[in-house]
Amino acid sequence: MTVQELPENAIEMRNVSFSYGQGGFCIQGLNLEVKKGEFLAVLGHNGSGKSTLARLANGILMPDKGEISIFGQVLDDKHLYDLRSRVGVVFQNPDNQTVASVVEDDVAFGAENVGLDREEIGRRIDFALSAVGMQDYRYATVSRLSGGQKQRIAIAGVLALRPDVMILDESTAMLDPKGRREIIDVVSRLNREEGVTVVLITHFVEEALLADRAVVMNRGEIVMRGTPAEIFSRGDELLTYNLTLPRIGIISKRLREGGMSVGDTLDFEKLAEEIARCVS
Amino acid sequence: MKAVAFGQYYPANSFVHRLDPRMKLLFLVAFIVAIFVANNFYGLAACAAVLVFVIAFSRVPFLKVLSAVKGIFFLAIFTGAINVLFHTGEKTYWAGPAVYWNWGIFCVSQEGIVFSVFLILRLLLLVLCSSMLTYTTTPVSLTDGIESILTPLKWVKFPVHALALIMSIALRMIPTLMEETARIKNAQTARGANFESGNLFKRIGAFIPVLIPLLLSAFRRADELSDAMEARCYKGEKRTKYKKLRFSWRDLVAFLVMAAMIAGVALLRVYLGEIL
Amino acid sequence: MRIVAEHLTHIYNDGTPFAAKALDDISLTVEEGEFFGIIGHTGSGKSTFVQHLNALIRLPSSKKHFHKKRLKKGEIPPPATVLKVGDFDLTDKNTDFYALRRSVGMVFQYPEYQLFAETVKEDVAFGYKNFYGKGKPSEEEVTTAVRGALEAVGLDYDEIADKSPFDLSGGQKRRVAVAGVIVTKPEVLVLDEPAAGLDPLGKQEMMRLLHEIHGSWCKTVIIVSHDMDEIAENCTHVAVFEEGRVRYVLPPSELFQRAEELLSLGLDIPLTAKLVSALKRRGISVDCDFTTEDFIRKVLALRGGGA
Structure with a gap:
């Protein structure tokens, strides 16, 4: 290499x-x-x-x-x-990724696995929890958190390993x-x-x-x-792979088919702008 | 949604709550020893006094603590009754005949009654002090304490770390699986499952539509969890530990109280002798 | 069946330190034949509400409720709780809850996780047999019912009936689970996020199926959903739950005109509503019912008028 x-x-x-x-x-x-x-x-x-x-x-x-x-x-x-x-991986189910009942213990898990010392693990927990905005939940019980919060803890647990x-x-x-x-x-x-x-x-x-x-x-x-943008401009091809366009892509496409010359944008403000341009 | 009062932990920020879990475990062991060292009512009274003192400092309401006895109420009565009927003895503690009633192997004697009361008190103290441990210690810190106490067993290749991790994951998963059970039960109830009537056999059968999905889900969770653990570099060895238990001045105080209790009960045993 | 709830309150763990008010004096009516949507944050009370509809959460009986709190002199008694599903009075503890559950089907989130039997046929037949009433249904009756239900969810009976439900794909499992609920032909079908976790085409397919079921098998369909586009496209009325209360009950065409209010509740709005308000800021008003079809028609018509 x-x-x-x-x-x-x-x-x-x-x-x-x-x-x-x-x-x-x-x-x-x-x-x-x-x-x-x-x-x-x-x-x-x-x-x-x-x-x-x-x-x-x-x-x-x-x-x-x-x-x-x-x-x-x-x-x-x-x-x-x-x-x-x-290379950290965060998985799908927020309930199946935490090993400890208390947030900080779980975030520490990866850092413990690679054998860091206590002070460093403490610093990593601080870093990881603030990176996901969960500093205030350091001592919280994992099972009482919402799905989004649990998933943020899972991210923090991965971040504690400082992955690239x-x-x-x-x-x-x-x-x-x-x-x-x-x-x-x-x-x-x-x-x-x-x-x-x-x-x-x-x-x-x-x-x-x-x-x-x-x-x-x-x-x-x-x-x-x-x-x-390039991928969503090929909507028909996307459909053959069992995927759909984002809704905004569908709407701009339908408008174009109806004869309105709106551009192929994926931002609704821009689409509104284009519609405004077309009707005025 | 539904709070799960697991392990009966009573949240508070008291002296007793903040003790090191290892100290509390040690205290519990010492207390149990003291109860069995005590062979007279003065000894038990001393133990009870220590317990009352501990409860007062734990800020757990007295009634809450006493409610722990409910579970063994019938056991206590039963033990008492058996002992009254079977214990024979000639000692008298109050005016009146030493033996009140005698029929075959059954007899009701003064000594039997006193002995039963003594046993029941021992049992109650035992239950109360154990429940004080769970009232004032979260399952998590109890696990940490047990792990730390077992650490010397590493020398004989006992997998202390793995055991601690298993306990930790179990504690973490219990609320999740309980919620899941409730959810599946609801779903099958909505499909007409009946968990409430029929004979025992029928009722056990009714749980199959709950048990199978629950088991499958537990396996699926275990699978995903092991991936997630691997992804976080778990390899089962060369781990460090973030949480370190530290003894503080509180634990020293508790240790002194414990030592005084043992010494006191031992002295009471030596100087007052067996009252029974 | 018409569903009427009045002054419905539910507190979890009532009388303990863990008490949590999930429903706070809710009143709501769902007419027969609706495709009714319920939206709101997680924990807003929507799941608690739908679980009342087939008595998975039971109301305290009205008499007991009355005696619970002694009224002081001159105090006005609290308005009585009403919860009726068709002729079933759920405040009456003598109501036949079995018959109720037969008439109100309930599909929970990720229903494929409740499959348990050895074959698809057995699993779908579970509810049918449970609700058959006295005696046992004949093999033919069971087969006919299961075949109908599987076909209603777009599955081929001959191909799938003897397979293990655990060997199916995710989308198929979910359909089998739905078939297991509609097999009793409930008049009301309640679904908690029926499309969650499906990929985009799976979602479209599920909504299409629900419309078919709505037209033929179940008179009333109630869906709990987080997907505002789904709600805007499909529902006749929408109830917005917020902290245990019902904030609005409106048709989507009126509800999503209140885009600002919904956003201030932290809820999403459908893309069509976003576009309508973005156009409004540019001085263009589009009066549509927020379905994609209507939006496109109205926008294209604008061009005609404006030119």
């Missing part, structure tokens, strides 16, 4: 295949680069293989074929724990709109302010609008790549 690769790609998957054993590949010949510092959205319908992707990227599952590199280092058994601490990459595996799917907003706010801030590389796996197409770049998965392969 060359020196230039190191700062370029946080995650690189080359020709990766994986199967769970019974019939057919779950991931097939997949190539993906996640650039350092970017916000990537991974879209796909249920069962398209996007959750397997998350488990491969942090070595919970190992590919049958192909190679995965994290910051230029090939992910193998020898470097597993080292690389795992650099954060993968959210449908972490918003089980939350109400308020909880969803909380999570999206937290990760976009981490991406902007802390320079954390974010991979947001989701089937809420609206959430992908915030990303720098998006890919669409179908049957274990990446079938579309581009900026969210």
Whole structure:
């Protein structure tokens, strides 16, 4: 590997295949680069293989074929724990990710696992809880928190390992709109302010609008790549992968079909602006 | 929504609450020893006095503490009755015949009555002091305390850490699984399941539509949790521990009280002898 | 069946230190034949309310309720609680709650997690057998009922009936679970976030199914939802719950005109409502009922008039 690769790609998957054993590949010949510092959205319908992707990227599952590199280092058994601490994963169910009853004990878990000393763990807890805006809940009982709050604690638990990459595996799917907003706010801030590389796996197409770049998965392969705007300009293709346009895309498309020359925007203020321009 | 009063913890910020859980566990053990060292009513009275003192400093209402006895009320009565009937003895404690009534192996004697009362008091003290531990210590800190006390067992390769983690996860999951049980039960009730009538056999059968989804969900949760733990670099070894229990001046005070109690009860035993 | 609630209050753990008021003097009517939406934050009381409808949460009987608090002289007695679902009076403890539950189907969140039987057929038949009344239904009756219910949710009986429900895909499991509720042909069907966790096409499909069920199997459908677009597109009336009270009961076309108020409650509004108010700020008024269809029609018509 060359020196230039190191700062370029946080995650690189080359020709990766994986199967769970019974019939057919779950991931097939997949190539993906996640650039350092970017916000990537991974879209796909249920069962398209996007959750397997998350488990491969942090070595919970190992590919049958192909190679995965994290910051230029090939992910193998020898470097597993080292690389795992650099790629954090937050999962779907807010109830199934916490090991301790008290918030601070849970956030400490990862930092304890890598053998940090007490003072450092204390500092990491401070950092992680304030990064997700949960400082006031340090001594709270996890089971009494709302779904969004639990999920923020799960993020904090990952942040305590100070990862360079954060993968959210449908972490918003089980939350109400308020909880969803909380999570999206937290990760976009981490991406902007802390320079954390974010991979947001989701089937809420609206959430992908915030990303720098998006890919669409179908049957274990990446079938579309581009900026969210580029991807959503190919609405018919999206539909063949069992995904829909964001509602705003549907409306602007229908207006265009009705003969109104509105642009292909994904921002409602802009769309309103365009409509105003067309009718006046 | 529904508060789960697990482990009967009574939240307060008292002297007793803030004691180190290890000290409280040690105190409980010492208290139990004291109850059994005491072989006369003065000894028990001394134990009871210490207990009253502890309760007063814990800010747990007396009635709340006493309510812990409800659970063993019938056990206490039963134990008392058995002992009255079977204990024989000639000692007299008050004017009147030593034996009131005798029929076969049953007899009611003065000594039997006194002995029963003594036993019941012991039992009550035992229950009260144990419940004081759970009233003033959260399950979490109790787990921490047990882990810390068991730490020396690491030398004989006993997996103390793993055991502590299992206890911690269990405590974390109990409220979640209880909520889930209620939810599934509701859903099956809405589909006409009947948990309330029929004979015992029928009622157990009625729980199958609750138990199966609950088990499946527990396995699913375990699966996801193990992924989440792995993703956070859990490998079961070379871990450090963030939470460290520290003894403070309070624990020293508690230790002195404990030592005084043991010494006092022992002295009472030696100098006053067996009253029974 | 018409649903009438008046002065309905519910306190969890009443009389303990953990007491929490979930419903605070609620009054609400759902007419027969509606596709009724309920929205509000988590913990606003909406789940507590719908659980009353088939007596999963029981009301204290009216007499007991009256005696509970002795009235002082001159004090006006609190208004009596009314909760009626059709002819069932839920304040009366002699009501036949079995018959009630047969008439009011309830689909909880993530209903696929309540599947338990060895085969799809058995699972769907569970409710049918429970509610059959005296005696046992014949095998034919069961098969007919299960076949009907599975077909109503768009599944093929012959293909799926003997499979284990646990071998199905997520979307199929959820449909089986819905079939297991509608198998008794309840007049009222209540669903708590029926589309949660489904992908976009799964969501559309679920809403389409509910409309079909609404037209044929169940006269009244009540959905609890967080998705305002879903509500705007589908519902005849919407109740907004806020801290145990009902803030509004309006058709979507009127409700979402109060965009500001909803936003100030921390609730979302549908995209069409966002666009309408963005256009309003630009001096263009669009008078639509907030469905996508109507919005597009009205906007396109504007161009005609404005040009």
